[in-house]
Amino acid sequence: MTRARTVGLLYVATALVFLLVGFLLMLLMRWQLAWPGAPVPAGIAALLGDANAPGGVLLPEFYQQLVAMHGTVMVFLAVVPLATGGLGTLLVTPMIGARDVALPRTALLSYALYAVGGLLMLGSFLVEGGAASSGWTSYPPLAVLATAGQSCWLAGMLATSCGSTLFAVGMIATIIGSRGPGVTLARLPFFVWAQLVSAVLLLLAFPALQAAALFQLMDRIAGSSLFLPSGLVLGGIPLQHYAGGGNPLLWQHLFWFLAHPEVYVLILPAMGIVAEVIRAHTGRPLWGARAMVGAVLVLGVLSMLVWAHHMFLTEMGTVMSDVFQVTTLLVSVPSVIVVGCLVLSLWGQRLKASPALLFAVAFLPMFGIGGLTGLPLGMAASDVSLHDTYYVVGHFHYIVAPGTVFALFAAIYHWAPTVLGCTLSTRLGYWHFWPTVLLMNSIFLPMFVLGLAGVNRRLYDAGAQYALAQGFEGLQQYMTWSALALGVAQLPFLLALVTARRTEALAEAPALPFAQGDDTDVASAPSAGQVAPWLIVAWLVMLVGALLSGWVLLRTGQPEWPHTANPWWLIAGAVLTGASAWFMRQSPAPLAMASLPALAAIAMALRGLSAASEAGHAPSAHNAHALWFTITCTIVVMTVVACGAAIRAGRTPPSAHYVAGLRLLFGTLSLLWVVFSLVFLVG
Amino acid sequence: MSNLWPEAASAHAAALDAVLMHAHLHMAAVFMLWLGILLVALWKGRSTHATGAPDDSVPTALRPVPACWPWVAMALVVAGDVVLLTTEALPAWHARMQPPSPQDATPLEIHVEAEQYVWHVHYAGLDDRFGRTDPARIDAGNAMGLDDTDPASQDDVMIDNLLMLPQGRPVVVQLKSRDVIHSFTLPEMRVKQDVTPGLTSRAWFTPIHPGAWDITCSQLCGAGHYRMRGQYRVLSPEAWQAWLSEEVALLALPDIGTRSGPHAHPLRAEAAHVVARGLPGLLGRHYFNALIFGQRH
Ligand code: HEM
Ligand SMILES: [Cu+2]
Numbered sequence: 001m002t003r004a005r006t007v008g009l010l011y012v013a014t015a016l017v018f019l020l021v022g023f024l025l026m027l028l029m030r031w032q033l034a035w036p037g038a039p040v041p042a043g044i045a046a047l048l049g050d051a052n053a054p055g056g057v058l059l060p061e062f063y064q065q066l067v068a069m070h071g072t073v074m075v076f077l078a079v080v081p082l083a084t085g086g087l088g089t090l091l092v093t094p095m096i097g098a099r100d101v102a103l104p105r106t107a108l109l110s111y112a113l114y115a116v117g118g119l120l121m122l123g124s125f126l127v128e129g130g131a132a133s134s135g136w137t138s139y140p141p142l143a144v145l146a147t148a149g150q151s152c153w154l155a156g157m158l159a160t161s162c163g164s165t166l167f168a169v170g171m172i173a174t175i176i177g178s179r180g181p182g183v184t185l186a187r188l189p190f191f192v193w194a195q196l197v198s199a200v201l202l203l204l205a206f207p208a209l210q211a212a213a214l215f216q217l218m219d220r221i222a223g224s225s226l227f228l229p230s231g232l233v234l235g236g237i238p239l240q241h242y243a244g245g246g247n248p249l250l251w252q253h254l255f256w257f258l259a260h261p262e263v264y265v266l267i268l269p270a271m272g273i274v275a276e277v278i279r280a281h282t283g284r285p286l287w288g289a290r291a292m293v294g295a296v297l298v299l300g301v302l303s304m305l306v307w308a309h310h311m312f313l314t315e316m317g318t319v320m321s322d323v324f325q326v327t328t329l330l331v332s333v334p335s336v337i338v339v340g341c342l343v344l345s346l347w348g349q350r351l352k353a354s355p356a357l358l359f360a361v362a363f364l365p366m367f368g369i370g371g372l373t374g375l376p377l378g379m380a381a382s383d384v385s386l387h388d389t390y391y392v393v394g395h396f397h398y399i400v401a402p403g404t405v406f407a408l409f410a411a412i413y414h415w416a417p418t419v420l421g422c423t424l425s426t427r428l429g430y431w432h433f434w435p436t437v438l439l440m441n442s443i444f445l446p447m448f449v450l451g452l453a454g455v456n457r458r459l460y461d462a463g464a465q466y467a468l469a470q471g472f473e474g475l476q477q478y479m480t481w482s483a484l485a486l487g488v489a490q491l492p493f494l495l496a497l498v499t500a501r502r503t504e505a506l507a508e509a510p511a512l513p514f515a516q517g518d519d520t521d522v523a524s525a526p527s528a529g530q531v532a533p534w535l536i537v538a539w540l541v542m543l544v545g546a547l548l549s550g551w552v553l554l555r556t557g558q559p560e561w562p563h564t565a566n567p568w569w570l571i572a573g574a575v576l577t578g579a580s581a582w583f584m585r586q587s588p589a590p591l592a593m594a595s596l597p598a599l600a601a602i603a604m605a606l607r608g609l610s611a612a613s614e615a616g617h618a619p620s621a622h623n624a625h626a627l628w629f630t631i632t633c634t635i636v637v638m639t640v641v642a643c644g645a646a647i648r649a650g651r652t653p654p655s656a657h658y659v660a661g662l663r664l665l666f667g668t669l670s671l672l673w674v675v676f677s678l679v680f681l682v683g
Numbered sequence: 684m685s686n687l688w689p690e691a692a693s694a695h696a697a698a699l700d701a702v703l704m705h706a707h708l709h710m711a712a713v714f715m716l717w718l719g720i721l722l723v724a725l726w727k728g729r730s731t732h733a734t735g736a737p738d739d740s741v742p743t744a745l746r747p748v749p750a751c752w753p754w755v756a757m758a759l760v761v762a763g764d765v766v767l768l769t770t771e772a773l774p775a776w777h778a779r780m781q782p783p784s785p786q787d788a789t790p791l792e793i794h795v796e797a798e799q800y801v802w803h804v805h806y807a808g809l810d811d812r813f814g815r816t817d818p819a820r821i822d823a824g825n826a827m828g829l830d831d832t833d834p835a836s837q838d839d840v841m842i843d844n845l846l847m848l849p850q851g852r853p854v855v856v857q858l859k860s861r862d863v864i865h866s867f868t869l870p871e872m873r874v875k876q877d878v879t880p881g882l883t884s885r886a887w888f889t890p891i892h893p894g895a896w897d898i899t900c901s902q903l904c905g906a907g908h909y910r911m912r913g914q915y916r917v918l919s920p921e922a923w924q925a926w927l928s929e930e931v932a933l934l935a936l937p938d939i940g941t942r943s944g945p946h947a948h949p950l951r952a953e954a955a956h957v958v959a960r961g962l963p964g965l966l967g968r969h970y971f972n973a974l975i976f977g978q979r980h
């Protein structure tokens with residue numbers, strides 16, 4: 001079994017479990033929304049315990065945990081890992097004619113981090129006060145003031161997101177460096193392009209959330225005030241013992257800088273799946289294949305330029321809102337190209353029906369509804385009425401639930417024969433498909449009605465307090481019955497999985513759609529080992545960049561800015577890591593020796609931390625100290641890991657690529673120290 | 684389900700509603716057209732699946748897609764977007780962001796402070812001047828922390844969860860939050876404004892017909908988010924003036940005592956507990972500082 005299969009199947013299995021968990025959390029929510037305050041059935045009540053549901057009645061605190069964890073589990077632990085780490089790892093290697101993933105250890109590590117992070121987040125239901133309860137968006141100050149579960153959420157998110165970033169490094173390196181003969185970039189299947197762009201987004205966007213999570217952990221654990229403005233009054237009592245001066249909007253910028261690209265990571269692999277399934281069923285190349293690849297690349301770029309459309313109502317100036325409204329509407333162009341080409345690929349073709357094709361085709365109108373309803377949300381004038389209502393919930397679920405989830409079902413029906421070596425029953429597949437399509441729409445279509453009527457999301461009692469939500473009880477109950485039925489409608493799917501017929505021996509690599517021929521592109525491509533260090537460097541630069549963007553925002557908002565400790569040792573850090581990079585040029589490189597200066601830099605940084613502590617510069621005293629502490633620690637951790645990599649490789653003769661990669665890494669670290677010192681010396 | 688769409692009761696509501704309505708018409712047109720093509724493609728391409736393998740004897744039709752289709756489709760979508768954005772959405776939003784000009788009518792200014800899960804409303808009273816406030820003075824009887832020594836504060840009216848507005852006059856609501864992010868929402872006025880602690884926001888609108896509706900909070904602000912409901916009423920200018928005078932007169936009555944009515948903080952005990960421990964104390968802040976910095980508060 002190749003490493004790609006091991007890791008891919010681990011991802012798929014784990015993500016499917018999380019999909020079930022997210023679904024069950026949702027059922028509890030839906031129960032409460034349909035019958036607010038009615039006790040849940042006794043067995044379930046016993047499971048939830050008195051702390052969450054005394055007498056079976058869900059507490060508002062617990063309901064908010066369900067909302068936050070449903071969103072988090074579905075996005076970060078179920079759908080994205082299934083679509084990228086799972087199906088991406090399993091399918092990309094055969095599609096590009098690679099023998100295996102390029103960096104097997106990285107792939108395993110990424111899975112381990114994902115699993116650990118997921119367990120940490122889920123396990124937080126057991127800590128005092130329960131799981132995170134501030135929505136999947138975790139806006140501070142609410143999230144900073146929340147119970148310990150929020151710290152678990154942050155730590156889990158750090159682990160999971162590092163896992164995603166590592167996955168991205170491995171995936172990009174594989175696609176660039178491990179293609180088989182004849183697999184030029186121009187011949188990459190659309191699915192692979194979609195995976196490539198998703199991986200790039202994961203790599204470049206996740207560091208923003210990592211920085212944000214570090215900041216929020218600092219606020220919660222080290223008592224800093226990065227997200228806490230001065231003058232907070234809690235329950236009528238002015239909050240004491242905190243420095244203040246923070247900015248809650250910093251979180252929103254960092255969070256959405258990740259989270260908008262993240263929703264494209266939810267959708268791009270789905271588009272890839274649907275395209276391949278349609279191609280396989282028509283037996284012809286996709287209509288406008290090149291335009292589709294271009295569109296996906298444009299989508300990737302645009303997705304990083306629209307984040308503030310989630311923030312129109314935060315007192316944003318008109319220049320900024322104009323920019324973000326325009327970028328948001330631009331997204332419609334590549335989106336229309338993709339769905340348009342997919343429909344034209346079906347035009348005039350003789351189609352052989354199958355569950356996979358049905359799910360793939362059903363994806364198209366579902367994605368259409370989800371995408372189109374983004375339009376009024378992307379224009380500030382209409383967003384006023386819809387922001388934070390059920391309209392938003394309907395909008396993004398059409399994309400991810402009927403949309404992406406349908407694509408994932410299509411993928412399972414379509415590729416089970418090649419990946420698992422077994423075929424799922426077509427009859428059961430139809431029994432799975434029709435009720436699922438019907439019920440998904442029964443659940444989500446009414447959400448637009450609720451939203452247009454002005455009913456807000458995240459309401460414990462479904463809006464029972466508000467006049468404008470009166471009269472929707474019946475609709476709410478209909479949605480909940482539909483959700484329950486949707487659960488039942490998955491039984492044929494489970495049955496199909498259990499009764500799958502073993503087909504003939506598993507083909508390790510499905511037949512490639514490539515003609516042999518011109519290889520120059522493949523032969524001249526850099527190897528995975530050459531690419532990976534650059535990707536890691538991109539990650540580190542984005543991470544430190546995100547941390548420094550926090551510095552810029554807070555620094556400009558706070559006139560008094562104490563200087564933290566003596567920053568000259570920072571310059572020493574830059575020089576010493578630079579020296580390490582330089583020593584690594586000598587070959588054969590005594591890597592362990594060469595990393596000695598960097599180790600000295602770490603020692604000096606630690607010395608700087610203790611000097612700060614002697615001077616009373618705790619993170620809780622001022623945000624200047626908090627930022628300095630966070631960034632120093634981050635760079636120290638990076639340097640420690642880099643030294644570890646150097647010392648480990650020092651024992652066996654490392655490859656030339658490996659040494660070059662290390663040199664790049666140490667050079668970058670040195671540069672980061674320089675930037676960091678400049679910021680703290682000059683700023 | 685009598686109310687599928689909140690009443691439009693402010694001067695700017697029609698402009699925003701038009702954007703919403705036209706966006707939906709555009710969406711519906713694009714969707715139906717595209718869905719039609721999809722359905723025709725599926726209908727024409729349907730084949731029996733009972734036969735198993737694809738039937739090679741039936742030649743697959745060549746692609747009869749006229750080359751201009753994709754361009755027409757793209758042009759339609761782009762034109763729709765551009766028209767919507769430039770003729771409606773951006774102008775409507777720019778107009779919306781323009782504060783009311785005092786030339787038309789002196790705007791009525793009202794201060795609102797949000798906290799978990801109350802809207803504290805502060806009216807300047809008959810003198811149109813707001814008294815000084817100070818968070819240290821906040822208590823059960825003084826929800827805004829009004830400083831009684833300030834002459835301007837003598838006729839200030841404070842009421843929780845009730846916003847009284849005169850019809851036909853521009854209103855500017857100054858918004859602040861004391862604890863977490865709330866979102867001040869008057870659905871029938873088409874007003875929704877995040878209230879972020881540390882920032883002072885303003886929302887303005889002109890109510891155009893009388894009525895009584897709910898103030899809702901649209902940003903998740905804690906376990907009690909669902910019950911952060913206030914009320915707002917639009918009265919005729921005369922009725923509004925009469926109401927204000929009455930409220931001011933009530934202030935003089937000694938036995939009313941509390942200026943903001945009987946509003947005790949339900950969270951007070953809980954908050955005192957948190958504050959005493961030091962905010963993230965429950966999360967090990969002291970432990971962290973003692974460990975790393977050898978100090979404690
Ligand atoms: C298939 C069945 C699903 C149903 C019936 C469902 C239903 C719901 C409901 C009722 C809410 C809460 C709305 C509220 O009270 O504000 C919600 C929130 C959410 N759901 Fe789902 N969902 C489903 C699947 C998914 C999937 C597959 C994803 C993601 C990939 C997802 C992501 C989210 C997110 C991000 C939220 C927002 C949580 C928050 O407000 O913080 N859901 N869902
Ligand atoms: Cu609120």
Ligand SMILES: [Cu+2]
Binds near residue numbers: 901902904911
């Ligand atoms: Cu709220």
